[in-house]
Amino acid sequence: MKKIIIAGLLLSACFVTAQETPKPKYELESQTVKATFYYDNGQVKQQGYYNKDGKLHGQWVAYNEDGTKQAIGEYVNGEKTGKWFFWTGSILNEVDYNDSRIADIKKWSKEAVVLNK
Numbered sequence: 001m002k003k004i005i006i007a008g009l010l011l012s013a014c015f016v017t018a019q020e021t022p023k024p025k026y027e028l029e030s031q032t033v034k035a036t037f038y039y040d041n042g043q044v045k046q047q048g049y050y051n052k053d054g055k056l057h058g059q060w061v062a063y064n065e066d067g068t069k070q071a072i073g074e075y076v077n078g079e080k081t082g083k084w085f086f087w088t089g090s091i092l093n094e095v096d097y098n099d100s101r102i103a104d105i106k107k108w109s110k111e112a113v114v115l116n117k
Contacts, residue, residue, distance in 0.1 A: 032058060039065050051077065073097070 022038035032049040039045045044067070048060030055078035062071040073084030073095075080097040087093075090111065096104040 041065060043067050048075070053077070 021040045022042055024038070025036040027034040027036075029049075032051055034049055035047070036044055037046045043065055044063050045065075046060065046062045048056060049058035051057035056075035057077060059072065059074055061069065064070050069087055071084065071086045073080060074082045079100040081099070082097060084095045084097060085092060086095065090109060092108040094106040094108065095102055
């Protein structure tokens with residue numbers, strides 16, 4: 001009976017471990033650290049860089065749980081800067097940042113795009 005209980009505990013421990021969210025992955029690259037965060041299903045959630053001061057720095061990309069791109073943009077010393085792109089369904093939002101403040105927003109729709117041939 002003891003062996004059955006121990007085997008059951010070991011199997012349940014393996015099952016619980018398999019259900020945990022994958023831990024973030026950090027890789028040192030020259031003067032920055034590349035960080036990758038994951039969803040429970042193992043898909044990449046976010047990927048980007050930190051500088052030596054631990055601030056977001058460089059390109060950051062966010063993904064939906066199905067792996068499609070959700071957002072992409074740049075940080076400089078922890079502040080959003082330049083053009084960021086956010087995808088929601090058939091809409092693409094282009095947001096211009098200046099010192100982490102929104103300077104301009106443009107919306108693009110797949111239905112509204114006209115192709116020149």
